[in-house]
Amino acid sequence: MKITFYGHSCFAVEIAGKVLLFDPFIKHNPLSSHIDIDKIKCDYILVSHGHQDHIADAPHIAHNNNATIISNYEIIQWLKKQGVAKTHDMNIGGHWMFDFGKVKCVNAVHSSSMPDGTYGGNPMGFLIESSEGNFYYSGDTALTYDMKLIGDHKNIDVAFLPIGNNFTMGVDNAIIACNFIKCNTVVGLHYDSFPPIVIDKEEAKMKFANAGKQLILIPIGDTIELNKKL
Numbered sequence: 001m002k003i004t005f006y007g008h009s010c011f012a013v014e015i016a017g018k019v020l021l022f023d024p025f026i027k028h029n030p031l032s033s034h035i036d037i038d039k040i041k042c043d044y045i046l047v048s049h050g051h052q053d054h055i056a057d058a059p060h061i062a063h064n065n066n067a068t069i070i071s072n073y074e075i076i077q078w079l080k081k082q083g084v085a086k087t088h089d090m091n092i093g094g095h096w097m098f099d100f101g102k103v104k105c106v107n108a109v110h111s112s113s114m115p116d117g118t119y120g121g122n123p124m125g126f127l128i129e130s131s132e133g134n135f136y137y138s139g140d141t142a143l144t145y146d147m148k149l150i151g152d153h154k155n156i157d158v159a160f161l162p163i164g165n166n167f168t169m170g171v172d173n174a175i176i177a178c179n180f181i182k183c184n185t186v187v188g189l190h191y192d193s194f195p196p197i198v199i200d201k202e203e204a205k206m207k208f209a210n211a212g213k214q215l216i217l218i219p220i221g222d223t224i225e226l227n228k229k230l
């Protein structure tokens with residue numbers, strides 16, 4: 001799978017011939033000012049919760065690409081009112097087979113109001129299974145024991161986890177989350193974008209390494225390729 005980082009919590013993951021874009025917040029992220037959102041190609045946009053720093057560019061990029069937005073019921077109702085044409089609403093505990101593989105919505109411990117204050121349902125994480133590998137995108141979340149359920153039932157090749165602290169779990173809790181989900185390869189998200197979540201990146205990588213795990217921090221705009229573990 002090919003992973004491109006667009007800053008904050010936004011990644012494009014190319015898997016099974018489709019591009020899945022997660023939590024687009026690019027135009028108003030000063031760290032992502034060199035990214036032209038009109039050049040981003042995707043087939044699906046997955047939105048973990050309603051906060052501005054996860055949904056801001058979703059309607060625009062969906063329109064550009066005629067992409068389908070996948071999110072919870074309340075967020076999809078809100079997006080439809082913004083004119084988003086193609087949607088698939090889900091909720092925690094459910095899964096659906098798409099043309100690239102399976103999406104299961106899992107619990108996230110956070111909040112989820114929309115940018116205008118509308119109720120945004122519950123925040124979610126996504127577990128993606130495909131022929132090219134499995135990954136877990138946790139969204140904004142605290143460390144929660146529910147992550148053990150994921151690790152007990154699925155082999156995860158890579159996990160996208162927040163490491164910025166303050167609004168979500170930080171590095172130390174993300175390392176514990178790795179043990180719960182039984183995955184030692186992590187792509188970090190939700191760090192450096194705002195003053196309260198600026199982190200020491202070298203220290204973070206060292207802490208993961210000392211725990212026998214790998215923390216991958218992708219420069220904004222760069223793409224990496226990860227292979228399925230056998």
Ligand code: NI
Binds near residue numbers: 049
């Ligand atoms: Ni949030």
Ligand code: MN
Binds near residue numbers: 053054140190
């Ligand atoms: Mn956030």
